[in-house]
Amino acid sequence: MDAVIDLAPLFAEAAFETLWLVFASLLFGGIGGLIVGLALYVTRAGNLFANRVVFGVLNVIVNIFRPIPFIIFLTAFQPLARLVIGTGIGTEAAIFTISLASTFGISRIVEQNLLTVSPGVIEAARAAGAGPLRTILTIVIPEALGPLILGYTFVFVAIVDMSAVAGVINGGGLGAFAIQYGFRQFEPAVTWTSLAIVIILVQVVQFLGNGLARKVLRR
């Protein structure tokens, strides 16, 4: 337990790094995923901007990149991170790569949830004189909002997982901290404390996400 107390300042720093990593990645990946997911949805055959070519290309890209194990993705895209961020290591580089990787995963979640909106409801909006853009913004997204919030809550957990792996490129955060001080220096208390913090973080977000979704779904 002494080790935990000695390391307290570093602990706090690692915890904040994790928060920063996760929320920044969730923000960028979330927006990227929303855009790609929307694009997949609207270009699908029979939908508002049906376009086989665009849909086909996006679909293939997402299918190729989404299943890549994150540890490989992280190292494979290090050169790209260097190009965009200026460095291939550190927290910012990790945020870039996590955001990119999660964009593919989130886009599928967004697409799947938008597809649950009944075509009849979209037809009702069109029959009321709404154009495609208005239909998407005022009907499609609000109708799918509950499941979308649950989807993003789920994604949050996946990003916490990725943030731990990001230790490999010195991404920082609790994952790297637990490996360095808990595992390598034989201090199980450090490992367990890190674990406890992550569990609490995930539980809090899960609770908030579920609560928000329930409010939106009125259940």
Place this chain on the structure above:
Amino acid sequence: MPLVQIRDVTKVYPASTRGGEPVRAIDGVDLDIEEGDVYGIIGYSGAGKSTLVRLVNALESTTSGSIIVDGTDITTLSERELRKLRLGIGMIFQQFNLFSSRTVRGNIAYPLQVAGRPKAEIRARVDELLDFVGLADKASNYPDQLSGGQKQRVGIARALATSPRILLADEATSALDPETTHEVLGLLRTVNRELGVTIIVITHEMDVVQSLATKVAVMEKGRVVESGDVFDVFSRPQSPASQRFVSTVVKGVPSDIDLEALRARHSGRFVTVTFRDGGASQSDVFLEFGREGIGFELVYGGVNEIQGRAFGNLTLELTGADERIDAVIDRLRERVEIVEVV
């Protein structure tokens, strides 16, 4: 000039499978719908009814032909112009298609928001519509808190929000129980009579046409096989499809199975007499039999109302001397439709 003119319209969907046949959902349809009509379009599933009605507000585009709404050929309009057109055409649906993320008020307000009306005007108009459909106390409820009948009332209020001259109803009562159907049909009748809205009702149910429509078109395989005044079409159905629809509300000549059952209980000769409002009455016919001393008994059939006018077929068992019966049948043929059933 008719409010809606459908001229030689076809709609072909590409084949759903590679190498399959394209689907001719609408195959050369002509229809005139006058202002103030309640125009029923009846047909079995897959006949092309929904497709036809979606062509009228351009949710689908025509493959060929023209659709003239209030003097404008809408097949030539741009997407922007079509959006304006749709503000003048309301639509209600079998599954209601309410926006579950919006309250009742939000649903009804939607077309007005699309039309860019000021907030205060929207509020006042929605209040008016809530009163009209009798849902003023449900304004803040969400659709999933309403019954089917209430949902369709919201659908009707939403469709009427922008005061359209035309209302399209696609199987609007098919998901409702008979009592609620009755209520919703009553509301649609009010919409037609009091607000003067021209209604096109799509249905596969005869009672809807019978109780609401003034004109009817019978559709089969993408074509209109018969059309005109509801009473005329259904009291003299020409096509097999129309005859089948009529038989769901008015019994015709007994089928072979029915006849067999009748023969088991009755030994006389059977005739089926068709009565139509304006033709010979039942008492006219019965009097003739009585005068000749022919016994008659009603064994099958019934009389119903279409558009408030009586129409039906009665099958009678006749007993008496054969030559007398023959003579009476011959005499009656001049005044009423009568066939001997053997």
